[in-house]
Amino acid sequence: MKPVQPLGEEKVFKDPVHNYIHVQDRLIWTLINTPEFQRLRRIRQLGTSYLTFHGAEHSRFSHSLGVYEITRRIISQFERGGYEDWPREESLVALCAALLHDLGHGPFSHSIEEAFDMDHEEWTCRILLGDTEVNRVLEEAETGLAERVASVIRKDYEKPIVVNLVSSPLDADRMDYLLRDAYFTGVNYGTIDVDRILRMLRPHNGRVVVKESGMHAIEDYLMARYQMYWQVYFHPVTRSSDIVLRQIFRRAKELFDQGFAFKFLPYPLPALFEGNIQVHDYLLLDEALVQTAFMQWTREDDEILADVCHRFMQRRLYKYVETDLIDLETIDSIRNEFARVGLHPQYDLEIDFPTDLPYDVFRPGDPKKEKQILLLDRQNRIQEISEVSDIVRSISGIHRGRYHLYYPQDKLEKVIHQLSEEVAAIFENKINPPQMEFEI
Amino acid sequence: MKPVQPLGEEKVFKDPVHNYIHVQDRLIWTLINTPEFQRLRRIRQLGTSYLTFHGAEHSRFSHSLGVYEITRRIISQFERGGYEDWPREESLVALCAALLHDLGHGPFSHSIEEAFDMDHEEWTCRILLGDTEVNRVLEEAETGLAERVASVIRKDYEKPIVVNLVSSPLDADRMDYLLRDAYFTGVNYGTIDVDRILRMLRPHNGRVVVKESGMHAIEDYLMARYQMYWQVYFHPVTRSSDIVLRQIFRRAKELFDQGFAFKFLPYPLPALFEGNIQVHDYLLLDEALVQTAFMQWTREDDEILADVCHRFMQRRLYKYVETDLIDLETIDSIRNEFARVGLHPQYDLEIDFPTDLPYDVFRPGDPKKEKQILLLDRQNRIQEISEVSDIVRSISGIHRGRYHLYYPQDKLEKVIHQLSEEVAAIFENKINPPQMEFEI
Amino acid sequence: MKPVQPLGEEKVFKDPVHNYIHVQDRLIWTLINTPEFQRLRRIRQLGTSYLTFHGAEHSRFSHSLGVYEITRRIISQFERGGYEDWPREESLVALCAALLHDLGHGPFSHSIEEAFDMDHEEWTCRILLGDTEVNRVLEEAETGLAERVASVIRKDYEKPIVVNLVSSPLDADRMDYLLRDAYFTGVNYGTIDVDRILRMLRPHNGRVVVKESGMHAIEDYLMARYQMYWQVYFHPVTRSSDIVLRQIFRRAKELFDQGFAFKFLPYPLPALFEGNIQVHDYLLLDEALVQTAFMQWTREDDEILADVCHRFMQRRLYKYVETDLIDLETIDSIRNEFARVGLHPQYDLEIDFPTDLPYDVFRPGDPKKEKQILLLDRQNRIQEISEVSDIVRSISGIHRGRYHLYYPQDKLEKVIHQLSEEVAAIFENKINPPQMEFEI
């Protein structure tokens, strides 16, 4: 690899979470200015959460800079400490991977991935290795660098500590998103002492581990994560908007497959629907385009599509009732009843279980080594954190998830008297008045 | 007016700036849920500033809630204090006006207003009084209420104190935007002690005035405003993006007027270009649509349009040089030289003077009474603040603005050796290396 | 009771934790200005913790104002909500009890209580009911008020909800000290969302309970408490300074009992040593006096007293080793060895077990009702929090406490080679190098 080319003078970005993001290498600066990286400004970090927490309008661009910055601080600490287990020559690869790890996210990524069976990590690699400016910039810095960065993303890089640094239960990605999502939503449960955690990290035998005396800081970090999951990421109103979003994608695809004549179907949406979109066109996808399509589709002739688009754009989301257990039979009978009274058995009812989610809940004692958080004691012995911490063990008990039935209350109200008593009772559940829940 | 209908239980929104936004009246709750108000989620509060400060991705929706909340706190303090000069029966009108004052903003409002000669306050009134849900909700609460709110916005409402509360140099609008823009950009100069300011406000003789002992808090507020103007609102990189944006609008309109066959010109853009857009269609305009148009226009056949759209979407902005004074003759000679070497004399050169701006700089001692900040002393005498405070007087001296010449550096570089020596010298100005400036 | 006399205009104190402390009643204002309450300025909130966390120099005066302010906010919320279970006529009694609950604390209270077998709650009552200005002010407001406030402190007041508001696992006292101690130490684990908790509190059947939807906020509060215990309150360096402090008190009392001729023993210390100090003299005790005595005692002729005073004043604290289990026999053998080599068997060795502490660790599922935190669900049913929350249950498992042996390292070093191998091994424990621990 060519020696790193420093910038004449360090550049900074003002960042509300880390105060300043420091850029010292020309390569990082150039990567930030590629169109592929700039596109992340048009993908929100938290998808539809802004419909629940109005401050959550921040983008993956900000987050990616934050992940880069935390990684930079960790590496800088490793270098200052002179730890032999950190391979100094890997610093720039690690920084590039940290910066670029979210490059493949599409608009409202988790929903679109589900609807079109895509995977953002795979797309990150396609963009890194395809005919893109990011690829050219990396290859110009050093032949083979793009492939090395992709390999870190794919988790098969030859130096496992680089993979571990960029992707583990205590990585810069999670630290930044906890802090950032807490900052922008205003939910202060996510405030962690990142300085203290960073001080406690050590490279050790192909892993990033934590000094034992940092255990309480890690407990605090995991509690913050747990709280953010329940308060923010799994919030039922956000789930409701995700459901409506998924219905839009599903309906549009159904119509497309049926040869429906869309009034508005701009480039490159047809390729997306056909399932053969290429890198160059994938990069044209952003949330502006998707929202514009939704807005225009409120004027399409298909009633279902127009309705769900209206709901999304004007935040007329589905309400929900919570239930402990529900069997397939009951669901069938609800759908039948719905059909009988003129509701749509699929589009007017969605069953949701909170943990069917793309978020990666930390499971203490996970047998997969790369999903563990390891403590390093004074005799240089390693222990998995849940062996030591009761708090951490207890966090695993996330059995609180309950089924939620989502439905359009305005439509249901008109026909509820026609439903069978049993089915009506489920939705009339006074125990859990939906409007209360919709308060944040 | 019907008695205010309280909500069963107070509702709250989690807000990173004010912690919680409290909604106590059903009318306010219903207004927030109208499509016209929800549309503000798709208009950024700070236009293109997110290209300079990546955190500045917050919307006018958040800001409008914040203005409502500060107004609610002021009124609540007036009511608790039992001040006779506050007409209690006007509280709800004031809250509605505070909440809805930005309803008429278009996408990238200041640039679009300039390009299409529109005015957002006028549009706010058209939306309030037109065939809209906001109008229906207000009129249902009380006949004539929509007109009363519009009248507050137009500043001709019969009770001047309501106008003054909603629009003055020390109004809830300015207090919220200073705090909010500081929070989201991360620039901490805008942090003001809003609790203290609110404690010091008094209704007095048709005006909202400040107790004399609050003078230092006001000095601090005005300094924060001054700092935010120079650090954030007038930032030269933001100016550069505004300029590119304006060029897009200008070029697209020129092409439309010439009958250019756009590949992409979705509804309701033609009406916008024709200058006869109606309320219903105006409400379809948002930043998603505009950004989508820009993205699609990168593929139009007109080279100028494609170029400026590319620049905006990929943040390849114009660079600039700063100059103290420039006369029309010099500008003409630059434009001529540009034309001679194949640059576009208009699109490749823009002259900017910072104070040509939609921001309302506070001018101490302004003869217009409604632009003054008044102090109330212990003998109930009134003084204009700049009579008392040296700091405030000094802020008026904003003569620091200098001319900036913006241009596409990549294009210029290729031809700079062909330019006359005098003109080349202006752009080769080593005194002010543009790349340094582009650091935040 | 006389009607509450409002102040002409609300008074405020600027407070770094709550921003402003609002005083609306003349009685509260007058109580704050009594000499008994002003004395709390000279008693530190966290005893010797400032020797570990240098910022922890705040006093019980600040804390008492904070407890008053949180109580005021809770009551104000109860009153605004119009809940029938809150007896409005008790508001002022509750505010007085909140403000005055710490009045009886002596200098370095927990250590002095232990050394002289005193109890601060008992002293609070003695001050409330004795010949003091606080007593006069309360009685002037209403005959019998002093006794009513004392009764709340003693927890036998006739309205149990008032007792519960002022003293429970979720009271204003604990909320203020978590926030305040976190703020002044700089340890950010104690940051709780007090606004959210307050919104969730409800008066219910003689208790203050929490709405079920506030469960996560309570989990967060209990985690913050747990973290503060381990990071701050039980910090081994603080324990070390407490131990040295206790030794000073113990030695001085021994000497006094033996008729030692102190060069410095100012009024009213003799009465304290004799165990018959009266209210008037008790109020002369403060940390200035105690520290001055310690400083002067560095010049006394008793070597032990001079040594421990020196250590405390110059922060030359005892070091420690940690051990899992230790039996009485081992301790005896250490003490014997110490005596043999010329160390003092008592003063040069102290055994400490972290949970022998005045702090009230929350124990989920405590059978004592007044120590429980209760959740109120939508059917108005009550549940103890640990029945619902795994996290809370896990916090009970505080079995992490280990024995610590404290000793003067400088003295020990000189004689360690003379000790038996077994005893020396305990202190040479390389596993746990003390100097590392002394880093915060």
Added chain:
Amino acid sequence: MKPVQPLGEEKVFKDPVHNYIHVQDRLIWTLINTPEFQRLRRIRQLGTSYLTFHGAEHSRFSHSLGVYEITRRIISQFERGGYEDWPREESLVALCAALLHDLGHGPFSHSIEEAFDMDHEEWTCRILLGDTEVNRVLEEAETGLAERVASVIRKDYEKPIVVNLVSSPLDADRMDYLLRDAYFTGVNYGTIDVDRILRMLRPHNGRVVVKESGMHAIEDYLMARYQMYWQVYFHPVTRSSDIVLRQIFRRAKELFDQGFAFKFLPYPLPALFEGNIQVHDYLLLDEALVQTAFMQWTREDDEILADVCHRFMQRRLYKYVETDLIDLETIDSIRNEFARVGLHPQYDLEIDFPTDLPYDVFRPGDPKKEKQILLLDRQNRIQEISEVSDIVRSISGIHRGRYHLYYPQDKLEKVIHQLSEEVAAIFENKINPPQMEFEI
């Protein structure tokens, strides 16, 4: 000088203002642990301000660590930047001087200096050079180091840039106290962007100067200073407590000089009164001793001394009236009237002019070079900041100070009807009701 001995592992102190204070050199660690430095824990940073702002209980110990930390960051930036104008071999001297610069402060320093004609900088040097542990530690590190550090304090060190770094209008001392005093009082006007300022500092030709692009950050810093002066340092209630304090010192000295038989006059107060206190005894002076003396003196037989001590300990301060101008004749006539009606002509009346203060107000354009703040432009030219900034120029106009007459209101009330009409009018001034002012 011996090569710097690094600590095995960096040590940190948790600090609420800077998050962590990093100690890397063994010498710094050892200095912190000397008794002379630990004594600073018993001297408050803001003297009597805690009687106005109850949070202001922080000590010079915390502040000194903060000054050290900021200096460390500045030097570290200078070293990373590789600027030739910074003499790297001076780093440790500068760090020592930063850490130790306040060593000579006595209890309630400004008041005691005034009463006993002492100077804390002189005392700092006496402690550095005397028979103290600080001296031994410095000399052990390198012969002559104590003298070098003292020379920096005396501002005659051979390398002017070291003096400038430690003492200038933009030094680490001022930056830390603004941040710290703002933090502990809760007054948020003092919040400055210290990271940004540090990034902008450059060593240049024997001075620390500021890059021109940091001008707004400096304006903000100077505004924060201006605000803190008026809101905190010159607060009239603090002035009142300073006045009472000075009266105590003055009266005690008068009595001592008259041979009064004090019941309580512990070592080393006699030496202080005699004006011949030596270093060893000076170090026994702290605020605990002084407060204990005041408390005991409330029981002395001299009525004046007992009264002012009572007032100070119980915060029964003097009230004040404000007046624009006052001539000596008027003052004489007030004193005469006071004497006539039985008030004490000196102790019951004090005249105060706010700018008679130990605080060092920044005066833009000061001809003394070392009191200037210099900007460095891109051509490496230097400009004094007030030549460039209007804001800074305006701050010089601090003519707002007005005379204040302080007096014991309780005493005055009893005799005011006996005073001449003119004199009574001054104190009955309804224009400026004192009780209002005493609100913060």
